[in-house]
Amino acid sequence: MSPRIDCLTMLTISGRSTAHAKGPRHSFAVVPIFACAVGALAASTAAGDLINIKADGSGDYPTIQAAINAAATGDEIVLEGGQGAYTGPGNKEIDFSGKAITVRSADPSSSAVVAATVIDCQFDGRAFIFENSETREAILDGLTIINGRRQDVFGRGGGILIANSSPTIRRCVIAHCDVNWLGAGVRATSSDALLEDCVIENNLCDGGAGGVSWDGGNPELRGCVIRNNRASSAGGGTFSSLDSATMINCLVEGNVATNYVGGVGFAGDNFPGAQIAIWNCSIVNNHATMQAGGLSFYYHQDTTIRNCVVWGNTAPLAPQIRVSDNPHPTNPVTVRVEFSDVQGGAADVLVGVRNTLIWTASNIDADPEFTPGPAGCFYLSQTAAGQLGDSPCVDEGAGTAAAYGLDASTTRSDEVTDSGATDMGYHYAVTGQPLLMGDHDRNGHIELADFAAMQNCVTGDGVTDVSPCCRIFDFEPDADVDLADYADFAALLIP
Numbered sequence: 001m002s003p004r005i006d007c008l009t010m011l012t013i014s015g016r017s018t019a020h021a022k023g024p025r026h027s028f029a030v031v032p033i034f035a036c037a038v039g040a041l042a043a044s045t046a047a048g049d050l051i052n053i054k055a056d057g058s059g060d061y062p063t064i065q066a067a068i069n070a071a072a073t074g075d076e077i078v079l080e081g082g083q084g085a086y087t088g089p090g091n092k093e094i095d096f097s098g099k100a101i102t103v104r105s106a107d108p109s110s111s112a113v114v115a116a117t118v119i120d121c122q123f124d125g126r127a128f129i130f131e132n133s134e135t136r137e138a139i140l141d142g143l144t145i146i147n148g149r150r151q152d153v154f155g156r157g158g159g160i161l162i163a164n165s166s167p168t169i170r171r172c173v174i175a176h177c178d179v180n181w182l183g184a185g186v187r188a189t190s191s192d193a194l195l196e197d198c199v200i201e202n203n204l205c206d207g208g209a210g211g212v213s214w215d216g217g218n219p220e221l222r223g224c225v226i227r228n229n230r231a232s233s234a235g236g237g238t239f240s241s242l243d244s245a246t247m248i249n250c251l252v253e254g255n256v257a258t259n260y261v262g263g264v265g266f267a268g269d270n271f272p273g274a275q276i277a278i279w280n281c282s283i284v285n286n287h288a289t290m291q292a293g294g295l296s297f298y299y300h301q302d303t304t305i306r307n308c309v310v311w312g313n314t315a316p317l318a319p320q321i322r323v324s325d326n327p328h329p330t331n332p333v334t335v336r337v338e339f340s341d342v343q344g345g346a347a348d349v350l351v352g353v354r355n356t357l358i359w360t361a362s363n364i365d366a367d368p369e370f371t372p373g374p375a376g377c378f379y380l381s382q383t384a385a386g387q388l389g390d391s392p393c394v395d396e397g398a399g400t401a402a403a404y405g406l407d408a409s410t411t412r413s414d415e416v417t418d419s420g421a422t423d424m425g426y427h428y429a430v431t432g433q434p435l436l437m438g439d440h441d442r443n444g445h446i447e448l449a450d451f452a453a454m455q456n457c458v459t460g461d462g463v464t465d466v467s468p469c470c471r472i473f474d475f476e477p478d479a480d481v482d483l484a485d486y487a488d489f490a491a492l493l494i495p
């Protein structure tokens with residue numbers, strides 16, 4: 001837990017008992033701020049009033065928008081969770097109005113609190129709009145946004161719309177949103193926004209970019225999970241044209257495009273010289289019906305893929321990576337792949353004329369041996385964590401885990417953090433919870449829903465091509481899901 005989180009927690013506790021009032025700062029909030037570590041100075045300098053909001057409208061202001069309208073620089077608007085969703089006018093199409101303020105849950109570091117602090121757009125409008133030159137001091141932290149919808153002409157940004165602004169969106173879940181044009185989860189233009197530790201899943205776009213659509217700017221995506229989104233045109237997960245971009249430690253999993261690019265797509269039409277860094281990302285099990293399954297680069301980009309795992313993606317033309325088959329004479333693409341595990345190796349990468357693939361000897365093409373862990377399906381097998389073997393991705397990345405800021409996160413199912421040389425691929429945050437075998441939906445319980453999921457996972461004795469998310473049913477650790485595993489599960493379900 002970072003000092004920043006400690007401070008936010010302390011602020012919450014210190015401010016909860018006192019009603020919000022404008023005017024002089026309250027001394028009760030100052031003491032805990034200065035008790036925080038040096039690393040939290042940003043929090044203390046930005047400290048403003050706490051404004052408490054409740055879903056039933058009985059808080060300091062009746063709606064989130066009303067609170068924003070009244071807020072001053074540095075204020076924190078805290079949404080109480082667990083008392084029903086925030087809905088209706090004032091709790092959707094919420095405009096930050098250019099303010100450097102924070103809108104957050106009571107404890108953004110707690111996934112349970114985040115899950116219980118819900119803005120439900122009820123399929124009528126999106127949740128948030130940033131279009132008044134907001135900076136990264138405009139912060140969303142620890143909220144769940146669901147059921148956003150923009151099905152108007154050129155509908156875009158079902159969850160969040162960003163234009164000419166660069167907010168920070170941290171530890172948010174954006175799910176079950178839909179649009180008919182661009183960016184069902186998030187749509188941004190001319191933005192240097194930071195998306196950090198967000199989950200963008202199960203969004204649906206009847207156009208381009210099921211998860212995230214970005215045109216122009218230099219965004220950073222760090223620690224994000226972009227999962228099970230769908231687009232009917234390009235970019236099941238993301239589709240972007242950018243000046244430059246940084247995508248570090250992201251998991252792009254199970255996205256589908258019924259046309260081009262299942263996982264991560266870059267068009268880049270109007271941005272010559274674009275520099276794209278994709279580091280420590282796992283791009284897995286994405287699918288497109290045309291062109292590229294995992295990643296695609298069309299115009300201009302100069303991209304480095306480093307310490308990544310690109311595996312299990314499917315598409316007829318380029319299952320894992322496409323480095324443009326566009327022969328345009330002035331828009332070349334260069335993609336450098338290094339210290340990465342790519343299924344099929346360089347031979348399976350589609351490279352068009354006048355475009356360049358740089359492939360170093362540090363790459364491998366070997367089963368990453370994914371294994372289930374407390375927060376997902378794509379941890380790396382390690383004998384030290386109890387698996388049968390060691391993934392070839394362990395310790396094979398460039399540099400040290402500390403140098404990449406990944407030494408507090410983990411690729412191990414027992415959550416021992418990465419140390420020494422960086423492991424390839426996505427690193428999960430430490431949850432402090434053990435893996436519960438058989439809990440396919442990871443809700444902490446073994447129940448009929450898990451049993452139903454198991455029906456699609458049984459392979460039979462000795463058949464070991466079990467999909468990563470089914471490996472949570474391999475109770476008898478022999479790499480298959482057979483009748484012995486079935487019996488173990490039944491004993492858990494009916495003790």
Ligand SMILES: [Ca+2]
Binds near residue numbers: 418423
């Ligand atoms: Ca390591």
Ligand SMILES: [Ca+2]
Binds near residue numbers: 438439440441442449
């Ligand atoms: Ca369960």
Ligand SMILES: [Ca+2]
Binds near residue numbers: 475479481482485
């Ligand atoms: Ca087994």
